[in-house]
Amino acid sequence: MSQTYDVIIIGAGHNGLITAAYLARAGRKVCVLERRALIGGAAVTEELFPNCKVSTLSYLCSLLQPRIVDELQLAQYGYRIYPKDPPFFTAFPDGQHLFFWQDLAKTQAEIARFSSRDAEQYPAYCDYIERLCAQLEATLLQTSPDPSDELLAFSQRSTHDVLDEWFESGEVKATLATDGIIGYNGGPSTPGTAYNMLHHLMGMAAGQRGLWGFLRGGMGAVSNAIAQAAQAHGATIRTEAKVERILTKEDQAYGVALVSGEEIYGSIIVSNAHPKRTFLELMEAPSLPSDFRGQMERWQTEGTSVKINLLLDGLPNFKAYPTEGLGLPHRSTMHILHSIEYLDRAWEEAAQGRCSTHPMLELGIPTAYDDSLAPAGKHLMSVFAQYAPYCLSDGVWDETKKNDFADRCLATLAEYVPNIYDIVLDRKVISPLDIEQEYGLIGGNIFHGAMSIDQLFQRRLSPRTPVRNLYLCGSGTHPGGGVMGAPGFNAASEILTDFATHA
Secondary structure (H helix, E strand, O other), rough: OOOEEEEEEEEOOHHHHHHHHHHHOOOOOOEEEEEEEEEEEOEEEEEEOOOOOEEEOOOOEEOOOOHHHHHHHHHHHOOOOOOOOOOEEEOOOOOEEEEEOHHHHHHHHHHHHHHHHHHHHHHHHHHHHHHHHHHHHHHOOOOOOOOOOHHHHHHHOOOHHHHHHOOHHHHHHHHHHHHOOOOOOOOOOOOHHHHHHEEEEEEEEOOOOOOOOOEEOOOOHHHHHHHHHHHHOOOOEEEEEEEEEEOOOEEEEEEEOOOOOEEEEEEEEEEEOHHHHHHHHHOOHHHHOHHHHHHHOOOOOEEEEEEEEEEEEOOEEEEOOOOOOOOOOOHOOEEEOOOOOHHHHHHHHHOOOOOOOOOOOEEEEEHOOOOOOOOOEEEEEEEEEOOOOOOOOOEEHHHHHHHHHHHHHHHHHHHOOOHHHHHHEEEEEEOOOHHHHHOOOOOEEEOOOOOOHHOHHOOEEOEEEOOOOOEEEEOOEEEOOOOOOOHHHHHHHHHHHHHHHHH
């Protein structure tokens, strides 16, 4: 017998679970359908190596909205974050290194080794970024954002231009530039990367603006905590329940059909799936206005990132900062790059469909904080690598291509960490095509669509769609990607408003 719910949510990524939790808390009968065997979408913990808990894709937390954490009481369901200190470490090929710290004065002292002028400028720069982040933060939990003129102007600039205005040291600028390009189809000199930088600096989840942290138990812990909050209010969550199509009649959604043939009916259908999958795969063309379907066909969603998860039998020993055992670099986000020009050259290759000869690497070792993730004496290392375009000029991604790029990344790392080959026990390489096929992120874009100025604020998708009773709750809606929860919150707010209106 077919079941009927007030709300059916397609996809148990963190945003879908947040929508479910808020609607269930409001007394609605909610069912969440997840095609994979585990919940979480890109915020998952998986056993890629024996007895190890690996944050397969998403690997750090900063953007999750404190209001959501508090209102859903996530701490009582196991949510715990370890703020990184030092937040950043960059090793340079000439043997120098640069730390950024939670403490402002300590960071200034580090910067002064490269430029006394930059050290003096840094507090004013932080104040400037804080002002812009506050303006951006005010738009997050809104479905019709109204950004300030200052914020809009900033968002159209390049990271390179912004940093050139404030600093003279190439090492300082290179370290700060990484936030502008993570997950972005562009280099630091590409217009629009300034917004991407701000997007990565606005979070408060780790207790300080722009600070990131590791979650105890891996990134799946946040998804599991949200799921438990939803289930505590009666939400049903089903795994291995792949939706084949959204059922519509007379331009109105009324249910879903699973690949098993089962049909489930609901007053409201919410999709946490990628927008292209939602509108171009799950729906028949006549159900959508032709202009909207055309917008979805043009939706920019190519990614250039590869994720490499490593199991280590020891810790990396940097030439620029030698350590015995667990050291300061291991507690930070470690960068392999040496200049903005290095990053721009890496992007220029990717723009032509080639993997970067000298990739940018962002490294993290969650086991430096969380002893629950791996057996004693072993460590996990996350390698987020750019640039490796989804669309290759010489074919498509396969096992050979992704392992060749992973070899290139390790060879780059070995220039800074001579012992890396001695300590790698195993690895799992996830290409842009894997990101699409396994995790549903079309084009391998980790944000459900480019975070470029033409797909931000009012130009990003709305939770409301042209199809009656069909809503979106994923990162394709404002304010975009990252483990933030705002899209899920905003969708729930719109749905509850509409329930009240039609009551």
